[in-house]
Amino acid sequence: MARWEPGARERLVVAAVDLFTEQGYDATTVAQIAERAGVTRSTFFRYFPDKREILVAxxxxxxxxxxxxxxxxxxxxxxxxxxxxxxxxxxxxxxxxxxxxxxxxxxxxxxxxxxxxxxxxxxxxxxxxxxxxxxxxxxxxxxxxxxxxxxxxxxxxxxxxxxxxxxxxxxxxxxxxxxxxxxxxxxxxxxx
The missing domain is CATH 1.10.357.10 (Tetracycline Repressor, domain 2)
Structure with missing residues (x-):
């Protein structure tokens, strides 16, 4: 997985929204969001403290x-x-x-x-x-x-x-x- 590719924040938002829509917020994990966005979990946490905060990006x-x-x-x-x-x-x-x-x-x-x-x-x-x-x-x-x-x-x-x-x-x-x-x-x- 790429570490600091441009647009990581935007990809994380899109991935999270897609997963929330597909499988629901509660069933979606940070690991799934990071994987869908093509980044690591640690990259996720560089941008957001938790998955809930993606809503207010x-x-x-x-x-x-x-x-x-x-x-x-x-x-x-x-x-x-x-x-x-x-x-x-x-x-x-x-x-x-x-x-x-x-x-x-x-x-x-x-x-x-x-x-x-x-x-x-x-x-x-x-x-x-x-x-x-x-x-x-x-x-x-x-x-x-x-x-x-x-x-x-x-x-x-x-x-x-x-x-x-x-x-x-x-x-x-x-x-x-x-x-x-x-x-x-x-x-x-x-x-x-």
Missing amino acids: GQETLSRLLTEGIAEAPVGASPLQAVAAGLERVSSAMGPMNRELGPRMKAAVAASAELRERDALKSVGLAVAMTTALIARGVPDPTAHLAAELGVLAFKRGYSQWSDSDRETEHDLAHYTLAALDELRRATASLE
Whole structure:
């Protein structure tokens, strides 16, 4: 097995998602994931502390990109406009591999209580990152929390629609996340 081949992290993620989908999360071992990815177990542990953490591969990057996009939004941007800037920034980093893994990851998460729990923690982490970035812009705490939660929901809805859509479509992930955010904004107006 190759030790430091390029793309080992990505191969581990793909192998894990495939195995989780094929045989279930509980039945999948780290050794199987490493073997499918063509790496050693020790290489697996260089990238992930355990198999559960594969679900949140890239969470730090997502949080950083969301935060940067919010921070760099125009000075007069509303909280939701700043969140939209964060969604655009993070969407630009999502490529074909992310789109391809979406439906399989969704199925694996749906089939495992442990993965559903980890997915919920990932959402909380993204919301905290956006809330912190909004507060740094001077957005009041309750408004920042609400805008961040809407941003997480828009990202999840947009990502799901994008990954489930026809691969021939011209629309990128930003199209779906921004449409979801706009839909949620309109929905909040109907709550009164």
